[in-house]
Amino acid sequence: xxxxxxxxxxxxxxxxxxxxxxxxxxxxxxxxxxxxxxxxxxxxxxxxxxxxxxxxxxxxxxxxxxxxxxxxxxxxxxxxxxxxxxxxxxxxxxxxxxxxxxxxxxxxxxxxxxxxxxxxxxxxxxxxxxxxxxxxxxxxxxxxxxxxxxxxxxxxxxxxxxxxxxxxxxxxxxxxxxxxxxxxxxxxxxxxxxxxxxxxxxxxxxxxxxxxxxxxxxxxxxxxxxxxxxxxxxxxxxxxxxxxxxxxxxxxxxxxxxxxxxxxxxxxxxxxxxxxxxxxxxxxxxxxxxxxxxxxxxxxxxxxxxxxxxxxxxxxxxxxxxxxxxxxxxxxxxxxxxxxxxxxxxxxxxxxxxxxxxxxxxxxxxxxxxxxxxxxxxxxxxxxxxxxxxxxxxxxxxxxxxxxxxxxxxxxxxxxxxxxxxxxxxxxxxxxxxxxxxxxxxxxxxxxxxxxxxxxxxxxxxxxxxxxxxxxxxxxxxxxxxxxxxxxxxxxxxxxxxxxxxxxxxxxxxxxxxxxxxxxxxxxxxxxxxxxxxxxxxxxxxxxxxxxxxxxxxxxxxxxxxxxxxxxxxxxxxxxxxxxxxxxxxxxxxxxxxxxxxxxxxxxxxxxxxxxxxxxxxxxxxxxxxxxxxxxxxxxxxxxxxxxxxxxxxxxxxxxxxxxxxxxxxxxxxxxxxxxxxxxxxxxxxxxxxxxxxxxxxxxxxxxxxxxxxxxxxxxxxxxxxxxxxxxx
Numbered sequence: 007x008x009x010x011x012x013x014x015x016x017x018x019x020x021x022x023x024x025x026x027x028x029x030x031x032x033x034x035x036x037x038x039x040x041x042x043x044x045x046x047x048x049x050x051x052x053x054x055x056x057x058x059x060x061x062x063x064x065x066x067x068x069x070x071x072x073x074x075x076x077x078x079x080x081x082x083x084x085x086x087x088x089x090x091x092x093x094x095x096x097x098x099x100x101x102x103x104x105x106x107x108x109x110x111x112x113x114x115x116x117x118x119x120x121x122x123x124x125x126x127x128x129x130x131x132x133x134x135x136x137x138x139x140x141x142x143x144x145x146x147x148x149x150x151x152x153x154x155x156x157x158x159x160x161x162x163x164x165x166x167x168x169x170x171x172x173x174x175x176x177x178x179x180x181x182x183x184x185x186x187x188x189x190x191x192x193x194x195x196x197x198x199x200x201x202x203x204x205x206x207x208x209x210x211x212x213x214x215x216x217x218x219x220x221x222x223x224x225x226x227x228x229x230x231x232x233x234x235x236x237x238x239x240x241x242x243x244x245x246x247x248x249x250x251x252x253x254x255x256x257x258x259x260x261x262x263x264x265x266x267x268x269x270x271x272x273x274x275x276x277x278x279x280x281x282x283x284x285x286x287x288x289x290x291x292x293x294x295x296x297x298x299x300x301x302x303x304x305x306x307x308x309x310x311x312x313x314x315x316x317x318x319x320x321x322x323x324x325x326x327x328x329x330x331x332x333x334x335x336x337x338x339x340x341x342x343x344x345x346x347x348x349x350x351x352x353x354x355x356x357x358x359x360x361x362x363x364x365x366x367x368x369x370x371x372x373x374x375x376x377x378x379x380x381x382x383x384x385x386x387x388x389x390x391x392x393x394x395x396x397x398x399x400x401x402x403x404x405x406x407x408x409x410x411x412x413x414x415x416x417x418x419x420x421x422x423x424x425x426x427x428x429x430x431x432x433x434x435x436x437x438x439x440x441x442x443x444x445x446x447x448x449x450x451x452x453x454x455x456x457x458x459x460x461x462x463x464x465x466x467x468x469x470x471x472x473x474x475x476x477x478x479x480x481x482x483x484x485x486x487x488x489x490x491x492x493x494x495x496x497x498x499x500x501x502x503x504x505x506x507x508x509x510x511x512x513x514x515x516x517x518x519x520x521x522x523x524x525x526x527x528x529x530x531x532x533x534x535x536x537x538x539x540x541x542x543x544x545x546x547x548x549x550x551x552x553x554x555x556x557x558x559x560x561x562x563x564x565x566x567x568x569x570x571x572x573x574x575x576x577x578x579x580x581x582x583x584x585x586x587x588x589x590x591x592x593x594x595x596x597x598x599x600x601x602x603x604x605x606x607x608x609x610x611x612x613x614x615x616x617x618x619x620x621x622x623x624x625x626x627x628x629x630x631x632x633x634x635x636x637x638x639x640x641x642x643x644x645x646x647x648x649x650x651x652x653x654x655x656x657x658x659x660x661x662x663x664x665x666x667x668x669x670x671x672x673x674x675x676x677x678x679x680x681x682x683x684x685x686x687x688x689x690x691x692x693x694x695x696x697x698x699x700x701x702x703x704x705x706x707x708x709x710x711x712x713x714x715x716x717x718x719x720x721x722x723x724x725x726x727x728x729x730x731x732x733x734x735x
Contacts, residue, residue: 010066017069018102019144020110022046022077029074036074037061043075043083050086059090067099076104076120079113088123095120101131109137109153110144117149127156134206142211142227145220150211154230157200161232199232208240216251221260228267235269245276246284253281253297256290261297271300278309286314286330289323294330304334311342319352319360327352327360331368338364338371345379347372353384358406365410374411381418382427390427397433397451404459408466415467421474425463429484429492432534443538453491460495470500479504485520488527488534490544490551497551501558508559508567515572517555521548522578522614525607526585532594540599548610556617568618571627579621582611583645586659608662615663619670622663623679639682643692647681647704660704664711673715677708693721 009032016025026044029036039058042048051058062068072094075083088094095104105125108116117137121127127137138157141149202210212233215223227233238245246254249269252261261281265271272280282302285294294314298304307313315337318326327348330337341347349372352360364372375383382390385407392400408414414424422430436450451459464470473479481504484492496504508516525546528534536542556564568578576584586607591600615621626640646660667676680689690698693712696705712721 014067017074017077017107018110018140020077020112020146022079022112025074025077032065035063035065037071039071039083039087040069040074043071043078046080048078048083050082054086054090056090059087062098067102069098069102070096072096072104073098073102073107076107076116077111079111079115081115081119084116084119088119094123095125095129097129097131100133101129103129103131103137105129105137106131106135106140109141109149110146111149112146114148114152117152121152121156127153127160128200130205134204136200136203136211138201138203138211139205139209139214142220142223143214143218145215145218145223147220147222147226150215150223150226154201154226158230158232161199199234201227201230201232202234202237204237204240208238208243210234210237210239212237212248213239213251216248216257216260216264217255219255219257219260221257221263224260224263228263235264235267236273238275241276247273247275247281249273250275250279250281250284253284253290253293254288256288256293258290258293258296261293265300271297271302272306278307280306280308280314282306282314283308283312283317286317286323286326287321289318289321289326291323291325291329294326298329298333304330304337305340307340307342310344311340313337313340313342313348315340315348316342316346316351319348319357320355322352322355322357322360324360324363327363331364335368335371338368341376343379345377347376349373350376350378350384350387354387374407375413375416377416377418380420381416383412383416383418383424385412385414386416386418386422386424386427389424390431392431398436398449398455400451401455401459401462404462408462413467414463415469417472417474420476421472423468423472423474423480425460425468425470425480426472426474426478426483428459428463429480429489430487431489432487432531433489433491434534434536435491437536437542440537444536445538456491457495460492470496471503482517482520485517485524488524488545490524490546490548494551494554497554497558501554505555505559509563509570512570513573516567516570516578518552518567518578518614519572519576519581521551521555522582522610523585524548525603525610526589529589529592529603532592538594540595540603543602543606546603547606549606549613552610552613552617561617565618568614568621569624575627577621577624579611579614579618580624580626580640580642580645582614583642583659583663586611587645587648604658608658611659611662612666615666615670619666619672622667622670622672622676641679641681643676643679644681647692647695647699647701655703657703657707660707664707668711668715673711674717674720677712677717677721691721 009028013025013028013032016028022044023046029041029044033041037058038051039054040061040063042051059071062070072084072087075087078084084094097103105117105120105127106129108120111117130136138150138153141153204210212224212227212235215227228235236247238247239251247269249261249264249271250273252264274280275284280302282294282297282304285297304314315327315330318330338348346354349361349364352364365374377383385404388403388407417423433456434450435456436452437444437447440447470480478486481493481496484496505517525548528541528546534541534545536545571577572581589604589607591597595603622642624642642663646657646663663676664673667673677692679692681692681695682689693705693708696708708721709718712718
């Protein structure tokens with residue numbers, strides 16, 4: 007297959023010598039006439055049979071001897087084939103006619119011969135390419151000139167015929183409106199010459215010549231009055247003009263030639279970009295200088311408000327940046343539709359050399375604290391979009407911006423400071439001497455470096471107590487992102503101030519609601535795991551954080567927080583139990599790792615129950631009753647008895663709840679509360695519910711706990727409550 011492609015490429019670019027050598031490697035796929043016609047001094051077989059002249063090479067897109075002969079400047083073979091088979095202009099499998107092959111020939115002989123035999127020049131292949139396109143693409147200037155002359159004669163003949171028809175119609179005296187319409191039609195036809203015909207991809211012969219850098223062909227085409235010098239390519243190709251193509255490809259001679267021919271220096275593409283912007287995108291500083299010398303507007307903006315300076319900074323072309331800044335440094339102040347300046351663009355794209363040059367040489371016109379349309383500064387962008395797996399560079403980047411004047415007290419439109427932004431992104435710290443595979447561990451930030459980043463931000467005026475528009479502090483934002491390390495750092499330094507308002511908004515989530523959700527969020531996102539197969543304990547162990555909060559606010563305030571319901575009606579313990587009841591082992595985690603994770607999660611639940619034993623009796627408070635005053639039936643015990651909780655002969659949630667209730671003398675109240683729902687038509691105790699649902703394991707656990715506490719009679723003696731139904735039964 008590769009050989010087929012290489013042979014066809016050589017043949018269709020008029021490279022006869024290479025095509026000849028490649029054909030010899032697959033000589034069994036060609037007849038002698040094809041092989042000889044590719045040679046410089048091939049021997050003409052005598053006689054030539056008609057069947058030989060029509061031979062098609064099946065594996066090579068059905069090319070015939072006429073096609074191979076057409077790229078040989080010596081027309082001997084082509085003339086001989088024409089004598090045997092007058093139908094010489096035949097297509098191959100890709101609709102390349104003999105005339106197409108003649109157009110790419112290194113000499114004009116085959117083309118002139120075919121034209122002398124009245125072979126048309128307007129046939130198109132499957133890509134919509136005429137012979138003129140291919141001659142321009144391969145740089146066959148003489149062939150282009152010949153084809154232009156033929157097309158001009160053909161169009162002149164058609165025009166004369168149309169004029170005669172129009173005169174005949176005028177003699178018949180058509181109405182004035184009809185005559186005007188005919189005149190407009192003629193004028194339009196004059197502008198739509200075949201030389202401007204587009205391929206299926208919307209490219210003209212001029213586009214092809216410019217793209218390939220065929221300056222001699224471009225010169226020939228520009229000398230033709232019918233060639234449209236401003237004809238854009240297709241919308242899929244961004245509607246680039248010929249000048250834009252030359253600029254983008256770096257062909258300065260062709261660009262100058264086009265401008266001298268009258269092409270607009272301020273032309274626009276599909277996105278309203280000018281040739282100067284195209285030069286800036288591709289880093290052609292020499293062409294940009296030429297365009298500026300020709301009068302290009304350095305301050306012109308595209309449809310998104312970007313200038314040439316924006317593009318030079320975005321693509322990292324220092325020389326172009328210096329060139330434009332040297333002409334008009336005020337362009338460095340320009341902002342696009344997102345209010346991003348060239349400095350912002352350069353920084354976001356990681357072109358720190360340009361950033362340093364701008365800050366060091368043009369501090370009077372660039373602002374390190376510039377904002378986008380959402381009020382986000384450069385340092386906020388850095389902290390909010392960094393990769394959690396590649397953070398080792400953060401300390402240097404933060405220091406770089408701060409030493410150049412970055413103000414960390416500036417907030418965005420949502421009230422978020424850089425510290426809020428930093429807290430909102432989950433972090434994976436470097437594991438010291440990892441026991442298992444820890445992907446990208448060398449690229450992670452260490453705990454000491456992370457603490458240094460926080461200190462730098464606070465020193466640069468970031469307020470750790472500030473609240474955003476939603477009332478969230480960096481502490482609550484960090485917990486929402488599962489960032490226990492940052493939350494711990496903030497509590498160590500500002501704990502009392504950060505926690506003083508906790509519990510002041512009943513009916514809304516407090517810090518404990520957010521904290522107990524950290525392990526669940528981590529388990530469901532393996533991208534945040536420190537190890538490939540599991541997270542590390544410090545990422546999800548909330549027990550130290552619970553103790554730290556309790557020591558700062560006192561046991562009474564801690565009990566208050568544990569008793570409060572959030573917007574969904576959950577207490578922290580009820581929310582914990584809900585997470586545990588839905589917890590399952592990820593497929594990528596080993597049983598031992600999952601067991602350690604589950605044990606740590608249960609330790610967090612036990613710590614909450616130790617601080618407020620009554621939490622075992624927590625029930626959900628509905629958000630809205632809609633006329634029904636009966637509260638929703640979700641409770642801690644109901645979650646523990648939920649379907650699927652018993653796994654591998656254990657129900658870790660029920661075991662933990664029974665143990666904690668027994669230790670705090672709440673077991674009888676815990677086991678005599680009533681449960682409804684789950685196809686149980688009336689309120690029942692937990693034991694009866696397990697018996698009705700055939701939950702053998704849970705029944706045994708309840709009976710064993712009751713026996714150990716000496717309350718078997720109270721638990722076993724409970725009755726099923728009955729209620730009258732509609733018919734009084």
